[in-house]
Amino acid sequence: MSDTMTAVKRWTAKRKSALVVEIIQGETTFTEASRTYDLAPSEIET
Template identity: 55%
Template sequence: MSEEAPVKWWTAKRKTAVVRDIFKGKTTVAEVARQHDLAVSDVESWMDEAQKNMENGFKSRPKDLREQYESELRETREALGEAHLQIYALKKWRRLLDDEENS
């Protein structure tokens, strides 16, 4: 068995080749993880992402990639806004408690 140099950066093209080999039955998730010193969950997440994106390819009108990213960006901004409000409220609550203790 030949020793391959460790992969420092997994490009989309390389991930695609690995996932394609798994789908074709040429290798398994566990084998890929072991060969490349990856967590099984990392390889499984690549497979999940590939399956999610394949569904879009089979639709009669595939969702525009930009639209997908904009939707994800909107959701991320909303989550960030909620987190910001929670942090603000917790800081304010903490200041009120500190003021109450110092009085």
């Protein structure tokens, strides 16, 4: 996960898109992102 993503307090559009890019580029998995950021899969899909 990128350093800017580790201490997310507010999910701005920029941070959301950065997470999606990390998943697409294979830097993290959908499951890892869900667990790390305590997000429901539907939140990531949205």
